Amino acid sequence: MDRLGTTQGHALPDRPDAPDGHGCPDGGARGTTAVVFDLDGVLVNSFAVMRQAFTTAYAEVVGDGEPPFEEYERHLGRYFPDIMEIMGLPLEMEVPFVRESYRLAHLVPVFDGVPEMLRELRAHGIGLAVATGKSGPRARSLLEQLGLLDLFTVVIGSDEVDRPKPAPDIVLKALAVLDSDPARTVMVGDAVTDLNSARGAGVTAVAALWGETDEPTLLAENPDIVLRAPAELLDACFGRACTL
Helix, strand or coil, rough: HHHHHHHCCCCCCCCCCCCCCCCHHCCCCCCCEEECCCCEEECCCCHHHHHHHHHHHHHHHCCCCCCCHHHCCCCCCCCCHHHHHEEEEHHHHHHHHHHHHHHHHHHHCCCCCCCCCHHHHCCCCCCCEEEEECCCCHHHHHHHHHHHHHHCCCCCCHHCCCCCCCCHHHHHHHHHHHHCCCECCCCCCCHHHHHHHHHHCCCEEEECCCCCCHHHHCCCCCCCCCEECCCHHHHHHHHCCCCC
């Protein structure tokens, strides 16, 4: 894999015609040729590990007191250094946070239904990418440990674009690697930053509600499609149905 995690030697099959269907507004995601995923809270349930890593980093760098993890959660989707700046916390927290994240990575589970959903999308010739607030190396390491890395054509971290989410750069870079038309691409995320990044790139903004997301805040952003289980993405992409 190269610096951006582009999978070499894994050609995607030609996509067959999607079955006819109904239920998604303005055609929903029918005719989709590519899907870009956020990682944390969408593919993997990393919140417990994230909380532990944040707590350790806060104790080591800041000291005593209650770590403001709930505030940190409100900024998920952004790059860790950007969150530290927004929260007024020392950037020095990044080193222990990343260290603990690697150390505890074996405790991060994949959400139920995600591997099956990814494999079916690939079987239908849909290109897959990850665009995450994590650094690229950390994201690829986690996906490789989970046995999912080879399902993605590219995995892009926030350290590999000039402007991380909510800017559209990371989604635009995924589109370029996938060679996908924005009008036939969806971005699946669990944070407002994901939806903003998707819309800035001109792709369909899909809200994933199966993790620990702030549902009212996410729905207030009027995502194009709302999904409550990973398998529902298959219905949306293949035009069978859509959860509203």
